[in-house]
Amino acid sequence: MAATPLQTQTVDLAARFPSAVSVDARNGYTGWLVEKDKLLEIARSIKEELGYDLLTSVTGVDYLPEEKMEVVYHAYKTTGGPGLIFKVQVPRQDPIEIPSVTPLWPGVDFQEREIWDLLGIKFTGHPDLRRILLWEGFAGHPLRKDWKEGFYEEDAKPFKSRWPEGNYVSSEEKNPYKDNLSFPKNFDPEKWIPEGEAALYGALARYTETDEQGIKSDRIVVNMGPQHPSTHGVFRAVVTVEGETILSLKPVVGYLHRNHEKIGERNTFLLNMPYTDRLDYFNSMSNNFGYALAVEKLMNIPVAERADYIRIIMAELSRVQNHLVLVGMLLNDLGAMYTPALYIFEERELILDIFEAVSGSRMMCNYFRFGGVARDIPEDVLQKIKDLVFKRLPAKTDEMDRFLSENEVLVSRLKGIPVIDGPSAVQYSITGPVLRAAGIPYDIRRADPYGIYDRFEFDVAMRTHGDLMDNYLIRLDEIRQSIRILEQAVSKIPSGPINSQKPQYQVRVPAGEAYGRIEAPKGELGYYVISNGKPNPWRYHVRAPSFINITGLEKMCVGKKIADFIAILGVLDIVLGELDR
Amino acid sequence: MTNENLNSPGYEIPAEMSNLVAITTLDRLYNWGRRSSVWPLMFGLACCAIEMIVAQTARYDLARFGMEVMRPTPRQSDLMIVSGTVTKKMIPAIVRLYNQMPEPKYVVAMGACASGGGPFKEGYNVVAGVDKFLPVDIYIPGCPPTPQALIAGLIKLQQKIDKESIRTVRWYRKGPDSVNIPIPILGPDLIDPRRNAELRQISSGIETDKV
Ligand code: SF4
Numbered sequence: 001m002a003a004t005p006l007q008t009q010t011v012d013l014a015a016r017f018p019s020a021v022s023v024d025a026r027n028g029y030t031g032w033l034v035e036k037d038k039l040l041e042i043a044r045s046i047k048e049e050l051g052y053d054l055l056t057s058v059t060g061v062d063y064l065p066e067e068k069m070e071v072v073y074h075a076y077k078t079t080g081g082p083g084l085i086f087k088v089q090v091p092r093q094d095p096i097e098i099p100s101v102t103p104l105w106p107g108v109d110f111q112e113r114e115i116w117d118l119l120g121i122k123f124t125g126h127p128d129l130r131r132i133l134l135w136e137g138f139a140g141h142p143l144r145k146d147w148k149e150g151f152y153e154e155d156a157k158p159f160k161s162r163w164p165e166g167n168y169v170s171s172e173e174k175n176p177y178k179d180n181l182s183f184p185k186n187f188d189p190e191k192w193i194p195e196g197e198a199a200l201y202g203a204l205a206r207y208t209e210t211d212e213q214g215i216k217s218d219r220i221v222v223n224m225g226p227q228h229p230s231t232h233g234v235f236r237a238v239v240t241v242e243g244e245t246i247l248s249l250k251p252v253v254g255y256l257h258r259n260h261e262k263i264g265e266r267n268t269f270l271l272n273m274p275y276t277d278r279l280d281y282f283n284s285m286s287n288n289f290g291y292a293l294a295v296e297k298l299m300n301i302p303v304a305e306r307a308d309y310i311r312i313i314m315a316e317l318s319r320v321q322n323h324l325v326l327v328g329m330l331l332n333d334l335g336a337m338y339t340p341a342l343y344i345f346e347e348r349e350l351i352l353d354i355f356e357a358v359s360g361s362r363m364m365c366n367y368f369r370f371g372g373v374a375r376d377i378p379e380d381v382l383q384k385i386k387d388l389v390f391k392r393l394p395a396k397t398d399e400m401d402r403f404l405s406e407n408e409v410l411v412s413r414l415k416g417i418p419v420i421d422g423p424s425a426v427q428y429s430i431t432g433p434v435l436r437a438a439g440i441p442y443d444i445r446r447a448d449p450y451g452i453y454d455r456f457e458f459d460v461a462m463r464t465h466g467d468l469m470d471n472y473l474i475r476l477d478e479i480r481q482s483i484r485i486l487e488q489a490v491s492k493i494p495s496g497p498i499n500s501q502k503p504q505y506q507v508r509v510p511a512g513e514a515y516g517r518i519e520a521p522k523g524e525l526g527y528y529v530i531s532n533g534k535p536n537p538w539r540y541h542v543r544a545p546s547f548i549n550i551t552g553l554e555k556m557c558v559g560k561k562i563a564d565f566i567a568i569l570g571v572l573d574i575v576l577g578e579l580d581r
Numbered sequence: 582m583t584n585e586n587l588n589s590p591g592y593e594i595p596a597e598m599s600n601l602v603a604i605t606t607l608d609r610l611y612n613w614g615r616r617s618s619v620w621p622l623m624f625g626l627a628c629c630a631i632e633m634i635v636a637q638t639a640r641y642d643l644a645r646f647g648m649e650v651m652r653p654t655p656r657q658s659d660l661m662i663v664s665g666t667v668t669k670k671m672i673p674a675i676v677r678l679y680n681q682m683p684e685p686k687y688v689v690a691m692g693a694c695a696s697g698g699g700p701f702k703e704g705y706n707v708v709a710g711v712d713k714f715l716p717v718d719i720y721i722p723g724c725p726p727t728p729q730a731l732i733a734g735l736i737k738l739q740q741k742i743d744k745e746s747i748r749t750v751r752w753y754r755k756g757p758d759s760v761n762i763p764i765p766i767l768g769p770d771l772i773d774p775r776r777n778a779e780l781r782q783i784s785s786g787i788e789t790d791k792v
Contacts, residue, residue, distance in 0.1 A: 278700065
């Protein structure tokens with residue numbers, strides 16, 4: 001398969017490092033294979049000399065048949081343009097070790113921990129290599145292809161026990177424990193000593209301090225979450241505080257780790273579409289979009305013209321709704337309990353009504369298909385969208401702006417409290433509104449356009465201070481820009497078919513790899529999909545903006561007050577479904 | 582005395598006092614108070630939690646049923662709406678929260694995930710239904726259930742409360758603590774302390790050692 005234009009290589013790494021780099025010549029693959037020992041050196045040159053400053057995605061792949069493990073890096077320039085993909089391959093023999101690139105890009109910290117957790121690849125030189133999504137003591141690394149879960153039945157769906165006969169089988173009956181469990185042979189639960197969280201607390205800096213007179217004083221460690229009203233779900237942060245000032249902070253995640261990727265690798269390509277809905281459950285439309293892009297790249301198929309417009313309309317409505325909710329929830333966190341949130345939920349309901357009208361479901365839309373969308377927009381719904389876009393939403397946004405943005409309490413809580421500065425944000429691989437509020441106008445819709453975004457007129461919203469206030473205001477800016485795009489899209493939408501392909505349950509996906517990325521409301525949402533020609537993806541990885549944006553959380557919070565941490569978490573706009581996957 | 586007798590006192594109120602005196606049973610009074618102010622724990626697990634929040638907002642207005650007071654602390658709440666996927670990593674915390682709630686306490690499993698694992702049932706980190714650990718009163722189907730469905734489920738809960746009697750509810754019984762649940766342990770997989778003997782026995786019988 002020919003490389004699709006977006007992935008065309010622009011730099012010849014092999015010419016620069018003839019002995020250490022070779023072209024990835026596998027069928028359907030692009031990028032460069034880098035020698036493990038030279039990784040750091042080459043990565044430094046990619047970052048500093050070639051200017052690929054934003055390392056967005058790092059993930060591992062288990063090539064079991066070839067007895068290899070691979071780590072894939074996707075680097076981009078914040079000035080825009082296509083990315084650079086480089087990979088390291090190592091033999092699949094424990095211990096599998098690869099040098100960590102955290103010294104160059106601290107933003108890969110959590111991603112490398114995730115790879116260690118799920119695939120068992122050790123990163124030498126990583127400052128704090130603990131499990132991240134599962135707990136210490138868990139048996140095995142679940143994303144390895146030879147690791148089987150308790151309810152394992154077959155490597156790929158549809159399972160023969162149920163299809164095509166349509167039988168019903170309960171997975172409990174097949175498991176010896178009659179439950180979703182698997183234990184090593186001769187396991188004695190009473191003798192098990194849980195590892196607990198010593199490693200976590202050990203990672204917190206400055207736990208005990210000794211002053212000049214030799215008096216030891218303990219810093220207080222506060223656990224926030226996983227059940228806490230302001231953490232937006234089951235997020236947990238362990239904070240060392242002195243008074244109210246944060247000295248050190250470690251996010252603890254994985255409380256909603258529902259094995260999206262393992263399940264995704266058993267599913268057929270199309271079966272994954274409804275699962276993507278449940279990643280960032282506020283924006284199922286955007287999630288569908290990214291996944292559809294990745295698979296369309298692999299299949300090399302066009303998208304129907306009308307569907308292209310529908311996609312943009314849905315993605316932008318979703319963004320408006322997401323940012324509205326963010327503002328409402330942020331105000332909730334700041335203490336303006338419920339009133340602003342009640343107002344914004346009123347608008348959100350109107351947008352959800354549209355989603356329900358076109359897809360049949362309010363939140364879990366499952367609306368995109370490879371090559372188009374599932375259903376057409378009926379005329380009356382289009383009229384409803386027009387009413388919203390031209391009349392109601394702009395007025396309501398202005399109203400919100402008028403009521404909130406100059407409110408004294410809001411201003412004093414938000415203004416001048418830095419979140420992160422531009423260069424550090426890039427280092428920490430932060431994307432989305434948080435990056436743009438720090439003065440870096442990086443928006444994938446412009447930097448590396450997908451869909452038909454290049455046909456619309458809009459500005460990339462940008463603010464320069466990078467404080468909480470800017471993070472709040474940029475959401476309003478983006479709502480306005482989205483409405484601008486929507487106005488053009490609903491006026492120009494052509495008629496015609498809504499899918500370039502015949503509707504089908506099973507799509508044929510040629511072997512190869514693809515990385516589809518979109519500017520989701522929370523940042524860069526990427527899907528890294530590998531097909532080996534079978535009906536199921538060999539590897540299915542989600543680069544979730546929420547997950548990667550919190551890598552810099554400790555840096556953002558140290559030295560600030562606990563109350564600021566709540567607000568920072570509010571503007572980071574995390575969603576646990578996507579963070580933990 | 583049977584429950585029937587307890588619930589129909591059998592006293593006639595003289596006509597001249599009928600506006601001043603009401604005679605009822607302890608059960609009815611008790612249930613009426615309970616059902617009209619069920620305070621849910623402010624506790625969201627996953628996607629379903631968003632619909633739970635939406636049920637509180639103006640369009641659906643859960644306040645009509647006395648359930649708008651979401652309490653972030655378990656110590657003040659009567660109802661745990663398990664709104665989302667229950668994972669193995671989270672279940673110790675959920676059980677702990679449940680144990681911390683004062684009686685009477687009710688559990689609603691909202692959505693496919695909480696009821697039985699839902700779309701993620703096969704996942705290695707997913708508990709296939711919160712009822713493996715907590716006694717669930719009401720199951721609400723849906724993925725996610727619409728706010729209307731949630732409200733319908735909560736009305737069902739109210740009907741269930743109406744039928745309760747202080748003589749039979751779990752939490753006023755004698756004997757071993759029937760309300761507290763042992764906290765699961767995170768081992769190589771999730772360990773339910775109530776099943777220790779069973780786990781040991783089965784694991785000695787399995788053929789293969791897991792990687
Ligand atoms: S039932 Fe559906 S909507 Fe609810 S938590 Fe599970 S996946 Fe999410």
